[in-house]
Amino acid sequence: MKVAVLVTCINDSMFPDTGKAVFRLLRRLGVDADFPEAQTCCGQPMVNTGYLDEAVPVVRAFADAFAGYDAVVTPSGSCAGSARHQHGLVARRAGEPRLAQGPKVYELSEFLVDVLGVTDVNAYFPHRVTYHPTCHSLRMLGVGDKPLQLLRAVRGIDLVELPAADECCGFGGTFAVKNAETSTAMGADKARHVRDTGAEVLVAGDNSCLLHIGGVLSRQRSGVRVLHLADVLASTEEDA
Template sequence: MRVALFVTCVNDALYPGTGIAVVRLLERLGVAVDFPAAQGCCGQPQYNTGYRHEAEPLLRRTAQAFADHRYVVTPSGSCAAMLREHYPRMGRRAEAEGRGGHLTALAESLAPRVYELTEFLVDVLGVADVGAYFPHRVTYHPSCHGLRGLGLGERPRRLLAAVRGLELVELPGAQECCGFGGTFAVKNPDVSAAMGADKIEHAAGTGASVLCGADNSCLAHLDGLLRRSGPPSLRALHLAEILASTEEDPLR
């Protein structure tokens, strides 16, 4: 099987280790991974801020970059939701306004081929145990896009529970937003920081050494709070990096 990796601009610019982990993980499972060089930002920051027309060229570029791939896998529920939910909506609105009707066809062709990483592992590959080893106590934060937009449900927890050496502990208030919310954190910094502090407090109370998530945008917010106010025993880490870890090459 061959897939295309949509690494997302956040991971490409700030968390390249997550993209590397996805490739290591998928190749270990026998999946060949392509990386279309034409990919870039999906346009979510522009779209969420009200610049829909400015996001439309990014829809076109993204759809064209992945046009030849049956499976497009991304380690971001946020960007997966953008491609699957908002792209078709953008296309239809552009068409209704008499502009760029072809955007609808591009968006509707791409959307059903897009999979968030845990969806692809569980639903397409049909695996829960990916052969990972991670001897740490871990708690999982479900991001809002993954939880509510994509309905990932128990997929991430099933994958984490099958990791050898990993102790998975439930996060109190797990379904509450961490406070990032993209531009929400910029427009409402005090509220955002307070929400994030609550999430950190809950995570620290579990005794976990790792706060895990499937969206590095949320984890960037939480990691920033951890670096400023601790506790130093707790770190934020993307789920892909845990699943890529093995006994022969454990993450530090």
């Protein structure tokens, strides 16, 4: 299987260690994935705000960058959801069906559990952790408990349940900009639930959501740090 990694814009610009963690993890599992250097944005910001015409060249660039691969893996339910559901909208608008006919894009936990058939990735992370299921991974992709299956198999971890876990954190891309007060209130609720668990680390599958929740937790001086699922799964005893 020829596999490529969509690192995503936010990870490339703000969380490069997450992209590196994905490659370390896949190589540990015997997957020699590529990083197509022509990759840019998946087009989600444009589609979400109604700029479908402006999204056409971006989605066209995406299709070209990942042409010829059997699967694309990304550490983002949000971007995987965009590729699997929004690219079809853009393709129909542009009259270019091929834009939605490329390789299937998998969120990281989907690829590990459904494609590779593994839940124990030989990770070690001796910390008290709680997990936030991001909206796109939960509702658009339907990943279910796959991230939790992977976390439960991590050696040394103390995984605790997050109250009201399925509630949105309030980020929602441009929602946080257009509805700042509502977004802030939702983020405060999520941060309160995180603090109630007594966790040292909040884990999620999208760094965009962690950026939002982490900002609230930081301003509250909670002492809770945020970390992407890939970073936890890539951790070993050597990193401890």
